[in-house]
Amino acid sequence: MSIHDTESSSRKVDLRTLSHEQLVDLMEQLGYPKFRAKQVEDWVWKHNVSDFQEMTNVPAALRADLSARCTLGGTSEVARQVSSDGSRKYLLRYSDGTQAECVGMPTRNRLAVCVSTQAGCRMGCVFCATGQGGFTRSLKATEIYDQVMHVSEDFQTRASSVVMMGQGEPFNNYDEVIKALRMLNSPEGAGIGARHLTVSTCGVIPMIRRFSKEPEQFTLAVSLHSAIQSTRNAIMPGVKKHTLQRLHDVMGEYVEATGRRPTYEYALIGGVNDNNAELEALCDFTRGTLAHVNLIQLNDLEDSRLKPSTQERAELFVRRLAQVGVEATIRNSRGNDIDAACGQLSQKHQE
Incomplete structure (x- = not known):
């Protein structure tokens, strides 16, 4: 225009x-x-x-x-929840009535913000509340940026890092996501360092390849959740065509092109992807790669048949991965006493 x-x-x-x-x-x-x-x-x-x-x-x-x-566009706050650990979750409404969630997570004198890139999601991951609520539309770059600013204003502090790990698949909204990242990185915008801006994808292979060619040093995280194809197909049906072998290959290309360490997100689901066969497959997938594994305790969603794994299994994963030279950490879950999982707050207000 x-x-x-x-x-x-x-x-x-x-x-x-x-x-x-x-x-x-x-x-x-x-x-x-x-x-x-x-x-x-x-x-x-x-x-x-x-x-x-x-x-x-x-x-x-x-x-x-x-x-x-x-x-001036902007957002209005529909709902806000505050956790005992200091995290705050927001449901924001845009001028056309579309709603999206974001989260602020303070740690000492730093503020991490988790934002949504779409209202809803088409990927259909069975452990994610967002996928159960359907898909409305992709968000504009300014709408993604506004989430960060809303959280920063509420905390009265500058955001030090942003993760695009909320509702939606960022790489299904690639152009607007890149625009938002550049706005957040720009000294004329939020002024956040590129390495403190992270995009989390389910593994959309063509866009991972495209992302590796961007000039900025933005960080990449991949939602893996299983290194066995049949298990991954069952829990992440939206990326069936992006096979594990192709994902492994493109991640090698990414590391070679950027020299940056990617993260694999792995939500431990009791009886689904936390058994010994899954652990060995994860070791094989990550062995010899420049990667970090982020183990996450699954959010316990109401009415879901999927339940979190145990702390003991998580610790076993860390030890076994270390034996094959792969660094892994157990991510502390934030906001357990509020609607912490992506899509929960939106669903509650729709109901």
């Missing part, structure tokens, strides 16, 4: 969707100097203002002109 298209339309444009060049063009059309564009962008991306009147160093006349032509 050009600014001229916007001008000829009676419908206001979301200011957040304008590129820097389009905003400069708008300033010139309105008769203001180019530097005003940078001032407006600072208010939008660094201060996350929801009202043009909050732009205190911008002339009142320009604020009025912008208000007449543009909106």
